[in-house]
Every structure is written in C-alpha cells, then in structure tokens.
Amino acid sequence: MNLINHETVVKRMKSRLSKNSISKWIFFALTMFVLLILGILLFRIFSQGFGYLDLQFLQSLPSRKPENAGVYAALIGTIWLMAVVAPVSLLLGVGTAIYLEEYAKDNVITNFIKVNISNLAGVPSIVFGLLGLTVFVRALAFGTSVLAAGLTMSLLVLPVIIVAAQEAIRAVPNQLREASFGLGATKWQTIVRIVLPAAIPGILTGGILALSRAIGETAPLVVLGMPLFLAFLPKTLLDSITVLPLQIYNWTGRPQVEFHALAAAGIIVLLVMLIIMNSIAVLIRNKFQKRY
C-alpha cells in the first residue's frame, strides 16, 4: 500500500519551504520594525529638544517666552512627589507582601486580597485620579497638594510593589527560616532579621521600577487638578506642585513649534531620570540578588 504519494510531496515541498523562509523574514522584519520605531522616537525627541537642553533650561521656572522657560519647578515637583510615594508605597507594599507570604492562611479572605490586587493592577490610571479627587482632594481636603498627588500615586503603584516584594520574599529559601526558628527565634524576629535582609535587593528593584512608573504618569494628576503651569516651588506637603509629565503635557498642548521643542527637551530630562533609575534597579538586581 502506498499511503504517501511521493510526487505530491515533492511538488508541495517547494512551496512549503519557501513559505517557511519567507515567514521567517516577515517575523524578523516585524520585530525589527518595533525596534525601529523606538529608534525613530528617541531620535526625533533628541534632535528636537537638544537645542533647548542646557543648564539654563534646568534652572529656570516656566515662562510664557519659550527662550526663558525651564523645567526647574517641574523637576523639584517630581522629586517632592517621589519623596511622598517612595515611603508610603514601600511601607504598604512590603507590609502586604509579608502578610501574604508569611502570615496569611489559605482561606477566602486571603484569596480575595490576591484577586483584588491583580484586578487593581488592571484599573486604568485615570480612575485612580477620580478616587484621589474624591477622597484626598475633596473629602480629606488636601487640595491639589503634593500629599494628595503622592498618596494617589502610591495607591496606583501599590500592586507593582506588592508583586515584586512577594516574589522576593518567596525566593528566600525555607531552610533559612527553619534554621532561624531552630535557634529559637520568633516569627517576627525571623522575618525582620532573616527574610527581609535576604529579600531586600528584589524589593528595592521592584520599588524603583514602581517609582519610575509613578513619575511618568500624567493622567491621574490631571484629574486631581494639579496645575500644569506653576511658577513657584513647594515648601510644605500641602503646597501645589507641577511635575515633569504635566509640564510636558502643557507644552505639547500649545500650537507654537518652540513649545514643542521645549516639550521634547522636557521629555529628554524625564527619560534620562527614568534611565538612571532603571539602571540602578538593574544594578541592584545583578549585584546583590542571590540564587539559592
């Protein structure tokens, strides 16, 4: 019995092989297309904004005249925002992760918290803005302050930190905990002196990545009503701030080309900050993270 018709196989072989090699190039080309877009994006922004990027740009307050305008207020505002987001989100995030990994029993409540966190990660950032507007700006009467913005952003990045901290804590091998218990340490002592020190590189990496997301977000702050244009610096937690993305948004929205160049220069400053933060995160991960 001749089940395989040799001629048909030979006939079809050619088209199958050519389809194979063509598709390989298509897949490769589309992947390269994505990288190309990134290249164009960066090239455009750098070529547009480089002319405006100098020390004066970093040290000036925003101005109606493009040649005098700068990002100083936005830069300081971004640092203030980080100063609120970092402690609040780390405290809440790491606390939650410790609870879920070390204390929580496998019951309905724990399950609910876990499902809730993964759903929270999918909520659009602008909806967090609405929450912040109602709760922080209006109900708690913080106004359009650093505090209101920082707390809103902390809630926004909380899922990122929780997941990163959970992974870091889970990666600490159980032998270490058992050895600590075996020597008579209590559970809390074990967590503070054994588990957390071992998990700190992973937690820090996740924390920095979350922070870099927080300083790049625009939408929630617009909803909170943060000023897009601010010519003074904050002194207390209840003062208004503007941040880099808001300043960029403000400049992008203007029709004049000079302001677009300013926006590009602002984007360069923002991207450089993000690159520095991400490099620190990668550095910590590579240098301190141990594999057990």
Add this chain to the structure above:
Amino acid sequence: MVKCASHLVIGMKGVFKLATQNTNSFSVQKMIQEKKKKKSAGGITEKIMPYILFLTAAVSVLTTIGIVLTLIFETFLFFDAVSIKEFFTAKVWYPFSETNGSFGILPLVMGTLKVTVIAAIVAVPIGLASAIYLSEYATDSARRIIKPILEVLAGIPTIVYGFFALTFVTPILRDIIPSLEIFNALSPGIVIGIMITPMIASLSEDAMTSVPNSMREGALALGATKFEVAIKVVLPAAISGIVASIVLGISRAIGETMIVAVAGGSTPNLEWDITGSIQTMTAYIVQVSQGDVGYGTTIYYSIYAVGMTLFVFTLVMNLLAQYITRRFREEY
C-alpha cells in the same frame, strides 16, 4: 547565602552569649523560661504584628472599595440630573450647554472603540510576530538584546507617546492622507498600538516558551517545517496565554489617556470616520478636569459616570483575560 547566614549569626549572637556565660549555673530549660519572662514586651510585637500587616494588606482592598464606592455615589448624583435612559441611548454628547446639554455616552464609547480597534489592528500582528520570532527563531544572544529593548518601549511614559503621535505620526499621515485632520482617531490609534505591542509580545512569548520542546521535536520529526511547527503546534498549544495577552492589551488601550488627550481631539461623534477629530471617554475626563468646572455641577458629576463606564469596560476585559487563562490553559 553567606550574607544571610551572617545575619542569622548576628541575630542569634545574644542567645549564644547567654549560653556561654551561664552553662555552669543554669539548665537550658531554665534559660528558656528566663528569656520568655524577659521578653513579654517582645511578645506583644509578636502578637500585634500580624494585625498591623493585615491592615496594610487591607489598604489594597480598601482602594478597590474606595474606587467602586466613589464611582457609584457620584454616578448616582449624576443620574439625579440626567436620566439613565438618556445616558445610554442619546446620540449626542454635549455637556457644555447650560440650558440644554446632552449626555449620551455613545459618542464617547465610539471614540474609544475606534482608537482601540486601530490599536489592536496594529498591535496584534506585530506583537504575535515578535513573540513567534523571539520564541521560535531568535538565537539566545538576539533574544538577550531584543527583550530588554521591548521592556524599554513598555516603560516609556504615555505622555511621550502622545507627543510622538502629535508631532511625528500625525504630520506623516497627513502627507499620505491629505484629508486627515490635525486631531484624528488614526494617529493615536496607531501609537497606542505601538505602546501595547511590547506587552502582547512579551506575554505571548512567555506562553509560547512554556510549550515543551518535545512537542516541537515531535512535529519536526514528522517532517514539518519550522513555520508549520510555529503555526500548527506552538500557537494552538499556547493559545490561552496569547488570547489573554491580547485581551489585556486591549484593556490597556481602552484605559489609555494621554495619547488620545494630546492627539485625538475633543469632538465626540458617532461617525465611523477615522480621519476626523474624536473624543474618547478618558480624553473627556481630562478635558473636564483641566477646565474650571465648578464642584457639584452636572458636568463635574459626569466625569464619574464616564469613569464608571470606563471602569466597567476594563474590569470586564481583565476578568475575561483571567477566565481565559484559567479555563483554557493546557498543562504540560
């Protein structure tokens, strides 16, 4: 490992000291009892810490409850002024008229829909192609270079994409399609597609890499070409992860704000035309937040009603993605 061990030693040093000092006069049992008495203060920490940590965990739950309650309450206030029927069926969204404003959500949904469909048309083929290339064709060194670049692309703030859409993509498209307006659905749609491509690519690639090699080898041994293996074996086997990644990507596109706020315009309409100015749900919220709308007006409450609609849309998409991964996952 060594460092942790040293932490362990530091932590236990007190115990050792005690032990070496007192071996002659105390039995170990007495020592433990002594220690327990001394540590009543530490015992309290031990007892309350779980509750404090539980409270921090409760914050994330409270956030969700806060979001839902905020949206529901303010949306109810909105429906005091505008009937539910009008909200869902009226064909015009024009809130800025004091006497006869019209609040029909459909034009805003239409704007979101147009942008999302364009984004999906861009992102799904490119994302899948990249995923197939990375998991099936790329050498290890190529993957090590390309994957971090995709991560960079995913980490770029959306306002940067918005700027890119307005100042680069729109002018180019206007050269190709002369009738294109400055603000349109096409340009932000394409750029959102580029923004969600890395997400679809990397999640799909994860799903494809988890397909065991034995299946690929089986197909190759039967004479299949690499392309046939990718399309007929790996793709079907990883389909749950791939579909979930697409659904998550679309959910991101629906909730995307700054790109459409910068490049999409502010003209809500019900037309299928993608060359004209539009307004999405998110862009409307931004537009109202930026203006000086008085607290307590119908327009103020309308952003919550729109936010509620947006929240329901994305929640349904996210739950769908979770359901797909759970229901159709194939374990190997």
